[in-house]
Amino acid sequence: APALFTDVDGRYRGMDKNIHTVKGHNVYTIFSLWDTFRAVHPLFTLIAPDKNMEFINTMLLQYQQHGLLPVWELMANETGTMIGYHSVPVIWDAYQKGHRDFDVELAFEAMKKSAMQDHLGLADYRNLGFIPFEREGNAVSKTVEYAYDDWCIAEMAKSLGKMEDYETFIHRAQNYRNVFDTSVGFLRGRRADGSWRTPFDPIESSILGSGDFTEGNSWHYTFFAPHDVAGLIELLGGDELFSAKIDEMFAEEPIVTHEAAHDITGLIGQYAQGNEPSHHVAYLHNFAGRAWKTQEKVALIMDSLYTDKPDGISGNEDCGQLSAWYIFSATGFYPVAPGSGDYIIGSPLFEETTIHLDNGKTFTVKTEGRTRDAVYIQSAKFNGKPFHRSYISHKEIEAGGVLEFVMETEPNKEWGYAKEHRPKSYIPDEFRLAPLEERLVFIPFISKEKDLFHEPITFEIECLTPGVTIHYTTDGSEPTQQSAVYDGPITIGETTLVKAKAFRDGMQPSETLRREFIRAYYRHSNRVYPTIELEHGPAGRYTGRGKNALLDGTRGTIDFFDGEWLGFINDVVAKIDLGEPRHVESIRLSFMRNIGSWILLPESIEIAVSSDNINFTVIGTEQHTTTPADYDIGIKEYKFDAGQTFRYARVIARSTRALPEWHPGAGNRPWLFIDEIILEY
Known part of the structure; x- marks a missing residue:
């Protein structure tokens, strides 16, 4: 992936569901951009830049038809899967490398529009400088990934002379710092009131849509500031402590705490090669002058987590990302920050690797003495001259040449150590912001x-x-x-x-x-009433704290795994007994909306009351039709006026029978998540 989507005559179905004819390039589909912005698209800029141009022109067509750049497009549908707006680094990386066969002004307009939405936590991200975890799932991951994407927009703006936009987005690119808790040395969920998530354990993992991190934990995400590694090193206490922190990650216990976190695989300690957030981490030692540690860890990953057998990768291939990581790493370098123009040098695997460039030139990497144990660079030459840098630029590669390494079993700790030989990744001092606490x-x-x-x-x-x-x-x-x-x-x-x-x-x-x-009225202080009976119990892993969670006085959060929510695959039919006739002013109930996780609001709600548990009088109904406009994660409270005395209340919430046709899971049965039923008096 991406895969060809145009027919032989140039026709294709657009994201507006109409049939279009394209001229001048092919149209593609399956843009798994959360995965592929990291290495797949940078690899295309080296081996097939014309193909990458077609990908970008497809993204711009999708923007014109859909109104936003793709996030995770599949067969002309935006699935809304995964996070960030990672079309942006694909476009900027290509532009920065001189691949500009697309409408640049349209591209910048599209990049900026993706970043200026109010959905998926972006309003808080823009206004507060971070996304509070009580308002949005995966808030920490979204904050730091938006920050990197914003750096790409800033750099594009600067290259186009749009300095007002540059200043806006280079400031936003620092938002990752606002969810870094210096007291513990990790990224950490933060509330809108400035307090940190408690209790906190960096190993605690979460899944897409639930918890603070997307398919990962704080170990996996703490090192994600590829555009400002210098700032990250500062937060972690300097070069030595930064490098030691990466070592600690690889030495941690290799456990996954969330039973549904199936994507966290290929563990070496808490480093997870089987999923994307960790992919750049081993290369970060170079930024701290410890290039030999990068060489050691990259060689370890290639040797232990890749084989030539059918199960030769350690996780989901994710449309080529796990393979692209290996191709880069085996060649000898990796794009830690797509859009920077630099590749960070690791431990080249083969005796000779040649890249045949689109401009007709070749770039060759040679090694002398590389074995399973001889993974350390002793010395290097580029086009016959001594080479001491632990990075190489795209421009140098495109110019062609030969990069040669001498490998041995013991590290040369001086190679790549000098400041001038380390890769650069920083926010300019004149645009550095004061700590959030001094501004907000x-x-x-x-x-x-x-x-x-x-x-x-x-x-x-x-x-x-x-x-x-x-x-x-x-x-x-x-x-x-x-x-x-x-x-x-x-x-x-x-x-x-x-x-x-x-x-x-x-x-x-x-x-x-x-x-x-x-x-x-709710269950408190060992009270027997009110009680609740369910016609059908909750399903699967979503039983929460049991049926009494609906009457315990504690309301569910935005996280559907918090124990308060009950998940149903059928209708919710509940009967509440107050123990004796009581006056009730209103009945309220809350439902979760998380369309990406197949959780929809009820299609209809009926509230009825009774004094004898036989004859019920309907006091309120509600209808709802789910549309794409409901895509934001949220909680909706329904309130029904009562103003009468009764003993029994009956709640019937009917589930939508099938996910709508515009949903990527169309035809499947959605979930219905309910929490607190409130009987106000």
Whole structure:
């Protein structure tokens, strides 16, 4: 992949579902860009740049038909699978290398538009400088991958003389720093209020759509700042500690903590060659002047995780990425940061490898003395002259020549050690931002676990930004500096919507905290009632904490694996018994929407109440049709007014029978995820 999508007469089905005819190039499909931006497309820039141009021109056609560049396109459908907007580095990498047979202005327009959306956490990423984990699944992975993509946009903008855009995106490219917790030395989930996810374990893995990381953990992602490795080295305490951290990754226990994280494979410690986020990590030693460690680790990966047998790769091939990693690494170098124009040197495997370039020239890599044990570079020559750098540029390769290495069993720790011989990857000093804590007033918070209560409660409003004044309201209005000043604990006895905003001179005010406390009947303090019975139980791994989780007073988060959500493959039919007739003002219930994970909102909801458990009166219904506009992950609360006394309540939520035709899983049965059923009084 990508695979040819045009017929012999140039016709193809576009992303607008119409039949088009293309002239001048072929159209392709299957753009697994989260995987292939790393090495597959950079490999094409060396061995088949004209083909890569066709890929880019296809992406631009898809942009014109669909409105956005592809993320993970399949047969003229945007699947929405995986994260980032990784068409961007493919385009910039080609442009930076002088491959420009496409509409450059259209390409930049498309790149910028992908980055300026409000979906998939981008609004928070843009406004706060990071994505809070309580608002978006895989928030840390998205933050750091968006940051790299934004660096590519910044560099493209600079090359086109668009300096205002350059400044915007070079600032955004530093957002990876905002989810790096220096107190633990890892990327870590962060709340909008500035606090860090607790408890935290860097080995704790998560899957696509659930948890802080995409098919990985903090070990896999902490080293992802390929555009600013110098900044990452600084965060980790300098060259020696940075290099030691990579060593620690390879020495960790090779375990996967999430039962559904099937993509985390090919483990050497916590390095995972079977999935993409780790692929560049072994090469990062070069940036710290420890090129011999890169040579050692790359050789280890090639030797232990690749064979010529049918199962000769350690994970999903992912449309060529695992093979492209091997082709580059066996040749002797790897594109750590596509778009930088540099390849980072590892441990070449073959006695002689020749790349036949599109310009008619050849580039040859030769080794002397390479064996399974002799993996270390002792010396190198390029076109007959001594070569001390641990990287080589694309321009040097395109000019043709011969790069020769002498290999031995003991490392030469001086080769590639000098500062001038290390690869460069940094944000210019004049565009460096101050730490986030010095620029952003964090949103206030209330340290109270449950939104539900049955007796009057007292709470405090706090803010992690020092020196702020907090203004708040309890009447639903937006807080301003004319609203009441928070000066101590607040007590409430009825359902109340609390809003609060923090202000500090010289800084932009915080976002508005919105927290509703609901007086309700729920299971607390060993109470027997209310009880709940389900006609059909939850399915598979999605049984959460059992049926009583629907009445425990704790509302589910954006993570459908948090234990509060129950997942159903059929309709939800629930009956609640309050124990005795009680007055209820409203009935609320929440459903998860995560279309990429096949979780849809209910097609219909019916709420009925009864005093005798026989004769039920319907008090509310709701209908919903799922459309592509629902693609963002979210939680939808449905509220039905009751205003009457009853003992029993019945909830019927009907699942959509099949995923819609525009969905990549069209025809399959979707999931229905429900959490708290709230009986407000």
